[in-house]
Amino acid sequence: MSAVAGVSRFVAGRLVSLVLTLLATSFLVFSAIHVAPGDPESFLLRGRGVSPEALAAVRTQYHLDEPLPVQYWRWLSGVLTGDFGRSLQFRQDVGGLLAARLPTTLWLVGYATVLIVVAGVLFGALAALRPGPVDTTIMVGSTVAAATPSFVAVIGLSAVFAVTLDLFPTFGNGEGFADRLWHLTLPAVALALSTVGLLARVTRSAMLAELGREHVEVARARGIPPGTVVRRHVLRNALGPITVLTGLIVAGMFVLTAIVETAFGLSGLGSLLVQAVTAKDFPVVQAISLLVVVAFMVINLLVDLVHPLIDPRMGRHDSRVLP
Amino acid sequence: MTAVNTAAPELVRRRLGGRLRGAAAGGWLYLVAAGLLAIVVLVAVLADVVAPADPLAVSLSDTLAPAGPDHLLGGDQSGRDTLSRLLHGARSSLLGPLAVVVASTATGILLGVWAAWRGGLVDWLVSRSMELVFAFPGLLLAILAVALVGPGLTAPVIAMAIAYTPYIARLVRAAASQEAAKPYIAAYRVQGFSGLAVNARHLLPNIFPVVLAQTTLNFGYALMDLAALSYLGFGVQPPSPDWGTMIKENQAAMLEGAFLPSVAPGVCIVVVVVAFTIVGEGIADRVARREAA
Amino acid sequence: MNVLEVDGLTVVLPGGSHRPLVDGIALRIGAGEVVGLVGESGSGKSVTARSALGLFPARSRVTGSVRVAGTEVVGLAGEALRRLRAEQAAMIFQDPRASINPLRRVGDFLTEAVRTNRGWARARSRDRVVELLGEVGIADPGAAMRRYPHQFSGGMLQRVMIAAALAVDPMLLLADEPTTALDVSTQAEIVAILLRLQAERGMGMLFVTHDLELAASICHRIAVMYAGRIVEEQPADRLFRAPRHPYTQGLLAATPTLPSATGGAVQASGRLVPISGRPLSLTDTPPGCAFAPRCPRAIALCTATAPDLHSSGAERVACHRADESVGAGG
Numbered sequence: 001m002s003a004v005a006g007v008s009r010f011v012a013g014r015l016v017s018l019v020l021t022l023l024a025t026s027f028l029v030f031s032a033i034h035v036a037p038g039d040p041e042s043f044l045l046r047g048r049g050v051s052p053e054a055l056a057a058v059r060t061q062y063h064l065d066e067p068l069p070v071q072y073w074r075w076l077s078g079v080l081t082g083d084f085g086r087s088l089q090f091r092q093d094v095g096g097l098l099a100a101r102l103p104t105t106l107w108l109v110g111y112a113t114v115l116i117v118v119a120g121v122l123f124g125a126l127a128a129l130r131p132g133p134v135d136t137t138i139m140v141g142s143t144v145a146a147a148t149p150s151f152v153a154v155i156g157l158s159a160v161f162a163v164t165l166d167l168f169p170t171f172g173n174g175e176g177f178a179d180r181l182w183h184l185t186l187p188a189v190a191l192a193l194s195t196v197g198l199l200a201r202v203t204r205s206a207m208l209a210e211l212g213r214e215h216v217e218v219a220r221a222r223g224i225p226p227g228t229v230v231r232r233h234v235l236r237n238a239l240g241p242i243t244v245l246t247g248l249i250v251a252g253m254f255v256l257t258a259i260v261e262t263a264f265g266l267s268g269l270g271s272l273l274v275q276a277v278t279a280k281d282f283p284v285v286q287a288i289s290l291l292v293v294v295a296f297m298v299i300n301l302l303v304d305l306v307h308p309l310i311d312p313r314m315g316r317h318d319s320r321v322l323p
Numbered sequence: 324m325t326a327v328n329t330a331a332p333e334l335v336r337r338r339l340g341g342r343l344r345g346a347a348a349g350g351w352l353y354l355v356a357a358g359l360l361a362i363v364v365l366v367a368v369l370a371d372v373v374a375p376a377d378p379l380a381v382s383l384s385d386t387l388a389p390a391g392p393d394h395l396l397g398g399d400q401s402g403r404d405t406l407s408r409l410l411h412g413a414r415s416s417l418l419g420p421l422a423v424v425v426a427s428t429a430t431g432i433l434l435g436v437w438a439a440w441r442g443g444l445v446d447w448l449v450s451r452s453m454e455l456v457f458a459f460p461g462l463l464l465a466i467l468a469v470a471l472v473g474p475g476l477t478a479p480v481i482a483m484a485i486a487y488t489p490y491i492a493r494l495v496r497a498a499a500s501q502e503a504a505k506p507y508i509a510a511y512r513v514q515g516f517s518g519l520a521v522n523a524r525h526l527l528p529n530i531f532p533v534v535l536a537q538t539t540l541n542f543g544y545a546l547m548d549l550a551a552l553s554y555l556g557f558g559v560q561p562p563s564p565d566w567g568t569m570i571k572e573n574q575a576a577m578l579e580g581a582f583l584p585s586v587a588p589g590v591c592i593v594v595v596v597v598a599f600t601i602v603g604e605g606i607a608d609r610v611a612r613r614e615a616a
Numbered sequence: 617m618n619v620l621e622v623d624g625l626t627v628v629l630p631g632g633s634h635r636p637l638v639d640g641i642a643l644r645i646g647a648g649e650v651v652g653l654v655g656e657s658g659s660g661k662s663v664t665a666r667s668a669l670g671l672f673p674a675r676s677r678v679t680g681s682v683r684v685a686g687t688e689v690v691g692l693a694g695e696a697l698r699r700l701r702a703e704q705a706a707m708i709f710q711d712p713r714a715s716i717n718p719l720r721r722v723g724d725f726l727t728e729a730v731r732t733n734r735g736w737a738r739a740r741s742r743d744r745v746v747e748l749l750g751e752v753g754i755a756d757p758g759a760a761m762r763r764y765p766h767q768f769s770g771g772m773l774q775r776v777m778i779a780a781a782l783a784v785d786p787m788l789l790l791a792d793e794p795t796t797a798l799d800v801s802t803q804a805e806i807v808a809i810l811l812r813l814q815a816e817r818g819m820g821m822l823f824v825t826h827d828l829e830l831a832a833s834i835c836h837r838i839a840v841m842y843a844g845r846i847v848e849e850q851p852a853d854r855l856f857r858a859p860r861h862p863y864t865q866g867l868l869a870a871t872p873t874l875p876s877a878t879g880g881a882v883q884a885s886g887r888l889v890p891i892s893g894r895p896l897s898l899t900d901t902p903p904g905c906a907f908a909p910r911c912p913r914a915i916a917l918c919t920a921t922a923p924d925l926h927s928s929g930a931e932r933v934a935c936h937r938a939d940e941s942v943g944a945g946g
Contacts, residue, residue, distance in 0.1 A: 025458050029467075036471040043471075147596035149547040151554040152589035155570055159582050170578060214714040221669050222729050222780070223702030232728070233717050255463040259551050263574070274555055277470045285470040293458050311719055312764045 011305060018301050025293045026079070029286055030072050033062070040064055044088070046280045061085055061283075079290065089281035098269065098287060104173050105257050105268035107180060111188035113250050119196045121242060124203025125235060128211065138204075142197030150256055153190040154263040161186060171265040187264045191256055195249045202245045206238035213237075239310050247303030251296040356601035363595055367413035376404035378411040378564045387581045399569070399584040400576050401562075408564035409587055415565045416592075419476050419558070420545035426484035428538045431491025436522055438492070439499035449496070453489035461486035462548050469557040476559060479552050487541050494537055498530040536607040543599035550592055566592050617685075619788040619820035620645040620668055620705075624680035625690075627663055627672060635901045637663045637673065639844045641680070642925070645788065645820040650811070652831030652852065653824045654867070655841035656895050664841070665790045665824045668705050670697045685787050702733040706781035707790040708810075711797045712773035716765045723761030726780050733784070741783075748779040752809050771802035778809060782817070789814060789821045796825070807834060828867045832856040837930075840864050843896040843906035846925060849932040860933045862911045866891040905936070913937055 036043040084094035127138040162170045174183030257270030276284035388398035396405040438449035468482035552558035553567030566588035573584035625641040638660035682689040727741040749757035752775040795803035839849040848861035869889040893910035904919040925934040
């Protein structure tokens with residue numbers, strides 16, 4: 001089998017399993033209204049005037065008169081064309097609501113990812129290369145950081161950097177690039193803190209494993225400069241576990257934005273989810289849940305696809321050996 | 324499907340490193356952490372006796388009172404005694420995660436053993452369902468549950484028990500398949516012992532330490548997630564004291580410079596989670612050493 | 617001129633309760649000369665070979681002198697040590713698969729040394745490496761450079777290792793059991809390539825092996841090590857015909873020999889006689905000769921004091937009974 005055919009079969013296999021899982025998860029998210037106590041109409045209209053018109057509108061929107069598979073199919077085909085239904089709370093299309101909120105969340109997640117990767121790899125590499133007090137200090141710090149949930153980090157960070165030192169704002173999205181970064185700094189740090197420690201620890205152990213390998217000693221024996229050995233052989237070979245974990249962290253971060261965005265008054269998808277749950281606005285909850293799950297799976301797929309590029313021994317079936 | 328699912332089933336853990344690891348595995352750090360957890364549990368049980376004041380007693384004159392002889396950790400937004408609320412708050416902060424890990428560990432063991440023992444279609448179905456659940460982060464599942472049922476601890480606890488089940492089930496399934504392939508199990512089966520009896524007597528005791536390690540670590544994660552829900556206003560409802568709720572209630576005061584009422588519960592959460600991490604890692608390392616020996 | 621001069625090299629692990637890994641090693645290799653270093657695993661032959669690159673075990677205490685092309689290696693550190701490794705000496709290791717980074721292309725590995733240490737441009741280092749790959753017998757070097765290590769067999773990877781070692785034009789080539797991990801037919805090819813390139817370039821080569829017969833067939837001179845010391849050193853043909861140390865005699869008696877191969881085989885009968893007993897462990901520190909417990913000719917003196925390495929002409933031997941044992945090898 002040629003290398004190209006091997007790679008495309010690998011990609012195709014992953015895509016098929018992604019689509020199947022997406023179908024299953026979206027069905028779970030959709031059918032949640034049938035799991036709720038009471039009948040779906042009154043669940044969807046909780047706390048709102050149950051006029052015959054409202055009831056009829058909800059029945060039409062959710063196709064409640066039809067059998068469940070048909071309901072699901074109609075909902076899914078709507079979702080695929082960007083139609084997530086109408087928000088009961090804002091009386092506008094959910095798709096438009098999400099589109100307005102999405103940029104802030106993407107900025108926040110992107111900012112936090114950069115912080116996590118830079119700080120996590122830096123601290124992890126430092127701990128691996130400097131055994132003794134530096135290593136111990138970083139490990140203690142990362143254990144505590146990993147046990148600090150983002151809303152506790154919010155309190156600590158606000159107390160120090162906003163209230164005491166008055167360096168960063170604690171409210172609002174900001175306008176333009178620099179102002180946005182300034183406003184998003186504390187939220188991004190709060191989001192990143194608990195996982196920086198996780199990534200640092202994985203980086204450290206992956207690099208220590210690599211430092212003990214023979215090819216690293218051979219590189220040193222060949223007179224390759226120490227910095228180059230660390231960069232080209234130790235860190236490069238530790239990239240596999242670092243990428244996998246980074247993917248998992250980013251994939252899981254979308255739901256944590258609910259906490260951080262609420263705490264810092266940012267108007268993104270996370271805070272919208274919290275508002276929607278509070279206002280019993282289920283179409284919005286459904287749409288955001290679906291997005292979070294899709295993001296989770298797509299990011300994991302990307303990591304799976306990138307992995308063979310990092311480790312050429314994986315994924316390809318082109319491992320024939322020359323005589 | 325995803326990297327999580329294809330990875331070899333092993334403990335999902337936050338590893339301690341270097342000297343900490345040695346200390347956690349056998350020594351003083353493990354004992355200190357375990358002792359600290361015992362004290363926290365004791366305080367939660369005896370909250371009525373040890374708390375200096377009524378955690379719900381509002382006193383406007385004590386609003387944001389500084390730490391002093393009357394209020395060792397000061398008063399909160401509504402003049403309630405912060406220390407008393409912390410001590411009482413330990414109850415809901417620990418009971419929720421306890422319910423989550425008990426339910427998820429029990430379900431996980433049942434599903435894992437069932438899948439490993441029966442194999443075939445059962446194994447396939449269990450494995451695929453676990454993969455499906457993996458796609459839902461625990462916090463998201465809990466928020467969805469609140470959206471369906473309304474605020475309170477019950478729905479999120481059930482949702483998170485479901486979300487945490489795959490971690491245990493995967494671990495148990497792998498260990499049980501390995502164990503089931505060993506000759507002694509076959510010998511028991513030949514002698515006519517039922518699958519259930521063999522499982523109960525021989526398999527479970529062997530995989531118990533690994534499961535205990537994962538369960539201990541899960542307790543810490545569940546504590547953080549449930550406290551986060553209470554912080555968002557979806558979990559424990561005010562005025563009941565809970566560490567997550569307390570942070571939410573006093574965040575506004577913190578921005579005005581009154582740190583204690585919100586920082587104190589934050590410190591409690593971090594310390595307890597660190598203690599659970601150390602104890603869980605300690606158990607995991609003992610298991611690893613036992614297997615290496 | 618000697619490309620390697622080792623004098624009184626002693627390497628001791630921290631802790632104190634061990635005997636030295638190597639003890640008072642003295643060894644010389646001239647330009648164009650192939651010297652064999654033979655012994656069992658744990659005899660200290662690899663430690664000796666690695667010392668030429670300043671690769672000592674972590675935290676070990678090193679005394680004595682190791683000079684590569686006149687440069688003292690003991691005590692050398694940092695940039696100077698790096699330059700020595702990059703320019704004067706190169707090493708080929710036992711397991712090529714473990715020695716090459718599996719995640720980088722073979723071309724990367726081959727050009728890395730000249731590009732980082734000599735600042736050669738991509739094209740120049742590529743041309744150089746393509747030429748070397750041809751010399752070690754790899755067909756289509758251009759394609760080989762784009763492949764990853766897992767796409768090569770062990771024998772091919774060892775050729776890559778040799779090409780990489782030669783890329784820096786070393787004066788001294790250290791070969792640490794370069795054929796042990798390979799199958800028999802590949803071993804012969806690798807040895808032939810090494811010898812040809814060594815002769816063409818006039819390099820000095822230290823060939824480390826546990827296979828005395830292999831060493832005898834390719835080396836000019838052979839030093840035999842036991843428990844961290846050189847016990848005997850002779851020109852290869854003389855050592856093979858007339859071993860003087862009982863350990864060397866035992867090694868030869870335990871080696872299956874085809875009488876026609878070298879003509880002068882000691883052992884024509886074909887009966888193999890293994891050396892009895894176990895090698896000395898690192899924690900054994902006998903006062904006398906380390907080989908005495910296994911030696912069929914040991915006398916009271918042997919267990920009491922360790923023999924010195926006596927030189928006479930081209931041969932050196934450390935045995936109290938060396939003079940008696942001449943001609944007693946059969």
